[in-house]
Amino acid sequence: xxxxxxxxxxxxxxxxxxxxxxxxxxxxxxxxxxxxxxxxxxxxxxxxxxxxxxxxxxxxxxxxxxxxxxxxxxxxxxxxxxxxxxxxxxxxxxxxxxxxxxxxxxxxxxxxxxxxxxxxxxxxxxxxxxxxxxxxxxxxxxxxxxxxxxxxxxxxxxxxxxxxxxxxxxxxxxxxxxxxxxxxxxxxxxxxxxxxxxxxxxxxxxxxxxxxxxxxxxxxxxxxxxxxxxxxxxxxxxxxxxxxxxxxxxxxxxxxxxxxxxxxxxxxxxxxxxxxxxxxxxxxxxxxxxxxxxxxxxxxxxxxxxxxxxxxxxxxxxxxxxxxxxxxxxxxxxxxxxxxxxxxxxxxxxxxxxxxxxxxxxxxxxxxxxxxxxxxxxxxxxxxxxxxxxxxxxxxxxxxxxxxxxxxxxxxxxxxxxxxxxxxxx
Amino acid sequence: xxxxxxxxxxxxxxxxxxxxxxxxxxxxxxxxxxxxxxxxxxxxxxxxxxxxxxxxxxxxxxxxxxxxxxxxxxxxxxxxxxxxxxxxxxxxxxxxxxxxxxxxxxxxxxxxxxxxxxxxxxxxxxxxxxxxxxxxxxxxxxxxxxxxxxxxxxxxxxxxxxxxxxxxxxxxxxxxxxxxxxxxxxxxxxxxxxxxxxxxxxxxxxxxxxxxxxxxxxxxxxxxxxxxxxxxxxxxxxxxxxxxxxxxxxxxxxxxxxxxxxxxxxxxxxxxxxxxxxxxxxxxxxxxxxxxxxxxxxxxxxxxxxxxxxxxxxxxxxxxxxxxxxxxxxxxxxxxxxxxxxxxxxxxxxxxxxxxxxxxxxxxxxxxxxxxxxxxxxxxxxxxxxxxxxxxxxxxxxxxxxxxxxxxxxxxxxxxxxxxxxx
Numbered sequence: 001x002x003x004x005x006x007x008x009x010x011x012x013x014x015x016x017x018x019x020x021x022x023x024x025x026x027x028x029x030x031x032x033x034x035x036x037x038x039x040x041x042x043x044x045x046x047x048x049x050x051x052x053x054x055x056x057x058x059x060x061x062x063x064x065x066x067x068x069x070x071x072x073x074x075x076x077x078x079x080x081x082x083x084x085x086x087x088x089x090x091x092x093x094x095x096x097x098x099x100x101x102x103x104x105x106x107x108x109x110x111x112x113x114x115x116x117x118x119x120x121x122x123x124x125x126x127x128x129x130x131x132x133x134x135x136x137x138x139x140x141x142x143x144x145x146x147x148x149x150x151x152x153x154x155x156x157x158x159x160x161x162x163x164x165x166x167x168x169x170x171x172x173x174x175x176x177x178x179x180x181x182x183x184x185x186x187x188x189x190x191x192x193x194x195x196x197x198x199x200x201x202x203x204x205x206x207x208x209x210x211x212x213x214x215x216x217x218x219x220x221x222x223x224x225x226x227x228x229x230x231x232x233x234x235x236x237x238x239x240x241x242x243x244x245x246x247x248x249x250x251x252x253x254x255x256x257x258x259x260x261x262x263x264x265x266x267x268x269x270x271x272x273x274x275x276x277x278x279x280x281x282x283x284x285x286x287x288x289x290x291x292x293x294x295x296x297x298x299x300x301x302x303x304x305x306x307x308x309x310x311x312x313x314x315x316x317x318x319x320x321x322x323x324x325x326x327x328x329x330x331x332x333x334x335x336x337x338x339x340x341x342x343x344x345x346x347x348x349x350x351x352x353x354x355x356x357x358x359x360x361x362x363x364x365x366x367x368x369x370x371x372x373x374x375x376x377x378x379x380x381x382x383x384x385x386x387x388x389x390x391x392x393x394x395x396x397x398x399x400x401x402x403x404x405x406x407x408x409x410x411x412x413x414x415x416x417x418x419x420x421x422x423x424x425x426x
Numbered sequence: 427x428x429x430x431x432x433x434x435x436x437x438x439x440x441x442x443x444x445x446x447x448x449x450x451x452x453x454x455x456x457x458x459x460x461x462x463x464x465x466x467x468x469x470x471x472x473x474x475x476x477x478x479x480x481x482x483x484x485x486x487x488x489x490x491x492x493x494x495x496x497x498x499x500x501x502x503x504x505x506x507x508x509x510x511x512x513x514x515x516x517x518x519x520x521x522x523x524x525x526x527x528x529x530x531x532x533x534x535x536x537x538x539x540x541x542x543x544x545x546x547x548x549x550x551x552x553x554x555x556x557x558x559x560x561x562x563x564x565x566x567x568x569x570x571x572x573x574x575x576x577x578x579x580x581x582x583x584x585x586x587x588x589x590x591x592x593x594x595x596x597x598x599x600x601x602x603x604x605x606x607x608x609x610x611x612x613x614x615x616x617x618x619x620x621x622x623x624x625x626x627x628x629x630x631x632x633x634x635x636x637x638x639x640x641x642x643x644x645x646x647x648x649x650x651x652x653x654x655x656x657x658x659x660x661x662x663x664x665x666x667x668x669x670x671x672x673x674x675x676x677x678x679x680x681x682x683x684x685x686x687x688x689x690x691x692x693x694x695x696x697x698x699x700x701x702x703x704x705x706x707x708x709x710x711x712x713x714x715x716x717x718x719x720x721x722x723x724x725x726x727x728x729x730x731x732x733x734x735x736x737x738x739x740x741x742x743x744x745x746x747x748x749x750x751x752x753x754x755x756x757x758x759x760x761x762x763x764x765x766x767x768x769x770x771x772x773x774x775x776x777x778x779x780x781x782x783x784x785x786x787x788x789x790x791x792x793x794x795x796x797x798x799x800x801x802x803x804x805x806x807x808x809x810x811x812x813x814x815x816x817x818x819x820x821x822x823x824x825x826x827x828x829x830x831x832x833x834x835x836x837x838x839x840x841x842x843x844x845x846x847x848x849x
Contacts, residue, residue: 021458022792060721065713068778071785095788099436101781101819131722139727145678146729146748149576253676253846255573288512300560303567321571349513356515363534364461367632367794 003376005384008215009222011230012201013383015376016210019366023099025107025207026369027214028076028091029118030377031199032233035084035168041140041175042183042191047077047088049128049136049188055120057113066113071095073110075117081173082378083236083312088195089377090118093369096208111211119221121192127185140180144172151258152304155418156319159260162248163414167240169313196221200231204376206369233380239264239315239413246414251421258418259302259330261318263338265309266409273311274394275402280309280316281354282403283341288353290337290346291318301330312381316410324423331415341407344400351400362392427644434812438791440801441636442810443643448624448652451643452801452811453636456794462537462632463794466548467528467802469627469655470620472598473738474525476658477619484658485615488607489593490565490600492620493522495613497561498553499529507547516540524594525737526806532795537634538642545628545646551617553610566602576677576843584683584744584841587671591660594740624652629801631794659739664689665837672842680844682752684759687837688741696809699734700783700817701826702743706732707779708771708826709762710745716762725749725758743833752842760835767830776823787815 006014033043057063067073073094080087094110097103122132147153157172164170174180203214241264267273284291284307291305305320322330340346365371365388372388379385386394427446433439440454472492479485500507500520511518516533518540529548533540572578582597589595599605630639666687688694694702710716710732720726730747749755790796800811 019458021456023788024792059718061713061715061718064711064717065775065778068711068713068782070781071788072782073785074789093789095785099785099788101784135721135724138724142679142727142729142748149675149677149679149681151574151676255570256567286512286517287508300563300567303564303571321567323567353512353515357512357517360515360534361517364532366460369792 003384003387006215008203009219011227012203012218012222014203014205014215015385017204017206017372018208018210019206020208021367022206022208022369024093024095025110025205025211026091026093026373027111027114027207027211028089028204028373028377029114030202030204031088031195032082032085032202032231032380033088033195033199034231035081035086035171037168037171039191040086040171040173041179042187043086043088043195044079044174045136045140045180045183045188046192046195047079047090048140049132050117050121050192051075051077051090052136053122053132054117055122056116058122070106070110070113071100073106075114079173081169082380084168085231085233085236085380086173087377088199090114091373107211111214115214115217123185123189126189128188130185133183133185133188137180137183140174141177144174144177144180151254151418152319152321155258155260155416156317158248158250158418159262159317159414159416162246162416163262163315164239167237169239197225197227198229198231200233200380202377202380204373206372236312236381239313241411242413245412248414249417249419251419254418254420257322257324257327257420257423259320259322259327260416261331261334261412262414262416263316263410264413265314265316265406267314267406274391275398275406276309276311277358278354278395278398279341279403279406280307281358282346282351283307283316283338284318285354286357288350288357290340290350291334294337295320295330295333299333301326301333305330305334315413324419327417327419335412338407338410342404342410344404351403355395355398358395359392362388362395427640429640432810432812434815436788440811441640443640445623445644445647447647447650449626449628449643449647450805451628451640452630452805453634453639454631454797455634455636456632459633459794461532461534461794462630462634463530463532463798464537464541464544464628464630465528465530465798465802466544466628467526467626468620469525469625469806470527470616471523471525472596473593473740474620474657475593478656479615480618480653485619487612487616488600488604489596490598490605491608491612491616492527493599494561494565494605494608495616496520496522496527497565498557498613499548499551501552501557502547502550503552507543510543510547511540514539514543522598524598524735524740526802528802530798537632538638541630541639541642542646545643548621549648551614551621553613555610558608558610558613562605562608565599565605569597569599569602572597572599576675576681579673579675580681580683580746580841580843581744583671583673583843584685584839585742587668587839587841588666588685588687588742589740590663590667592662592740594737619655622653622655623647623650625655627802627805629798631797657738662739666839669838670840672844674846675843677843677845679748680750680752680842681748682755683744683746683841684752684756685742685744685839685841686833687839688743688832689837690741693738693807694734694736694741696807696813697817697821698829699736700814701821702734702829702832704776704779704783704821705771705826705829706734706743707782708775709766710759711775711779713778714775716758720755720758725751725755752840756840763830763833763835771823771827773823776826780818780821783818784815787818
């Protein structure tokens with residue numbers, strides 16, 4: 001699917017994906033800032049605060065009412081880590097005018113609503129209101145707590161925290177509960193100003209027709225802001241190896257255990273490393289993978305066991321759910337499967353299935369506005385970013401030898417074990 | 427084969443075909459898409475535990491059998507279906523819910539090869555004592571995973587406190603004890619009863635040719651005599667068992683499910699479903715006064731929502747989310763329901779809710795998966811895809827108001843999962 005990169009102004013670009021396969025327009029504003037241990041919570045709260053109300057939409061009920069009248073336009077917000085950067089996403093997805101029951105122009109209204117929320121927050125005297133702040137802080141704290149209740153997510157984030165204990169990458173994406181508690185109306189307002197003046201901005205537009213004015217409005221807004229210190233987003237440091245494997249065991253009132261393994265990968269190929277994609281997928285990416293077919297299906301050591309790679313940071317994690325008594329066996333077998341890849345002991349069928357599986361999934365990215373948006377907002381390190389089809393071509397040309405060679409550079413960094421109280425560690 | 431084409435005012439259309447053995451096939455072509463999706467399902471879910479076998483004998487099966495059968499069907503005599511899909515690169519999956527079991531795949535390439543794999547493996551049961559024993563271990567672990575899921579526990583605790591006899595109170599995967607009773611005979615009884623094409627449906631959407639899909643299905647679906655399935659349900663009392671249940675788990679924030687049981691004389695109609703949804707949107711949607719009150723008082727967050735769960739002899743409306751004070755949330759919801767009962771539905775909110783619902787239905791057309799899921803739901807519940815949009819457009823606030831009678835406090839249950847005392 002063709003993409004067009006439009007240079008809006010310094011530190012701001014638009015990616016326009018022209019397509020007629022969807023019923024509406026999808027636009028997202030993606031602001032990138034360096035991860036920041038001290039101010040992470042403030043920045044991460046911004047997308048949620050800005051999309052909950054605005055100067056012209058003073059309370060969330062009225063804002064939600066307006067969205068309903070726009071045929072349920074979907075206003076979305078997120079804070080995510082992309083390499084050593086924090087991505088703040090705010091966007092809207094709306095159906096085309098031709099579906100409107102009374103010939104209203106829904107798209108233009110939705111786009112101006114989004115722009116208005118981002119650039120005209122509801123603030124007075126350099127501070128967000130106490131009432132709005134208290135609400136959004138409470139929701140942020142609840143969502144941190146809620147993730148801690150989901151053990152699968154919790155175990156994975158604890159593994160990353162332990163593995164990157166001396167790296168900025170361990171910063172929790174939404175900060176800590178106490179950091180959220182300490183946000184003030186003033187500090188959040190300052191964070192908003194800093195986001196506009198220092199963040200790199202990428203606007204993703206996925207639509208049949210490019211909505212007018214977006215680039216012009218951004219240009220006009222940014223001209224009034226001092227944007228001399230814009231985030232350089234090319235500086236993600238690769239994960240560092242450890243001399244001795246770090247081991248962490250934690251206990252909770254749960255029935256099953258979770259085992260997480262973090263590995264370093266030595267690679268110089270950076271953010272679009274298709275060999276790493278293939279290797280991680282062959283290792284534990286799907287039902288054709290070695291972890292699924294052997295550790296889960298044949299040996300029944302885990303009820304789930306999956307590997308994923310973070311390419312820009314050069315590491316792989318394996319997450320698995322285990323019976324506590326199987327912890328040691330499962331760990332050994334996971335490591336064994338990895339060394340088998342390094343020894344080239346995987347079949348052509350397994351390798352072929354991996355390549356086909358990845359390429360097939362890449363094709364489905366083109367059929368979802370949400371997936372396309374995520375694709376382009378996660379690919380900040382290369383401009384213009386590769387399309388899913390281009391990456392599929394590159395995946396198709398990866399060789400067995402490339403994968404074997406890369407697997408030999410993989411080293412275990414951290415083992416994190418979450419166990420039921422009363423269960424033996426090993 | 428009988429064929430019918432359904433058109434919508436906004437361009438989309440699909441074909442529905444019925445084979446001679448009663449199997450319904452729905453196909454929507456989306457030539458501009460890169461990928462395709464197909465689903466092969468049966469009207470057989472976790473609640474279908476008592477029925478007549480094709481031989482006319484009454485069969486009573488243990489809880490979790492439908493889900494167990496779903497797992498086992500992936501295995502055939504000549505290897506498992508997952509490895510066949512691995513050869514094509516498709517992503518295959520399956521799921522079992524209260525009233526259905528569906529097998530599906532999504533692919534970017536080689537649709538017809540994948541479709542053939544799907545049709546063949548679902549029609550080739552292969553169960554042996556040995557493979558069943560192994561599966562009991564795997565599913566046993568899956569059941570324990572649900573035991574650690576607060577969202578799952580809070581829902582089933584609610585259903586168990588709401589229903590005296592109806593099998594909806596059972597976990598979809600059953601228990602370690604119940605699945606231990608499953609034998610190869612149990613699975614064949616269920617398969618032969620519920621996997622008859624007349625009790626099944628196929629849904630396809632994406633970059634496909636409808637005629638080619640139908641030809642292939644006609645060729646590969648085994649000819650069988652059409653047969654009606656007879657299910658038995660013990661009579662269910664109108665009342666609930668108890669209005670409150672709680673459990674302690676390793677969560678940091680209490681989670682709740684607050685449900686209203688409905689005692690409908692028959693399966694919920696599409697119109698009732700849509701009307702009730704719109705009513706719920708005016709009661710608790712995110713522009714309602716109740717939602718504003720609960721949010722401003724710090725009682726709910728983004729996880730708050732509502733849903734309707736309905737099928738054969740069961741129906742419940744559930745408000746769910748996380749809250750420091752679920753009992754207060756319950757009190758406020760009841761208050762708002764009584765307010766609407768007395769003063770009627772707010773016309774302004776109702777109109778906005780209709781716009782939103784209409785927009786959501788249009789947006790679904792962007793997802794090949796959603797379309798297939800809707801075809802499946804329509805086949806099970808007896809409606810056509812575009813009827814939904816027409817029904818949303820036509821319904822009035824007065825019609826919606828009468829569904830307030832489906833929300834009766836006497837038949838409500840609050841289920842809470844909370845952090846351990848003193849933590």
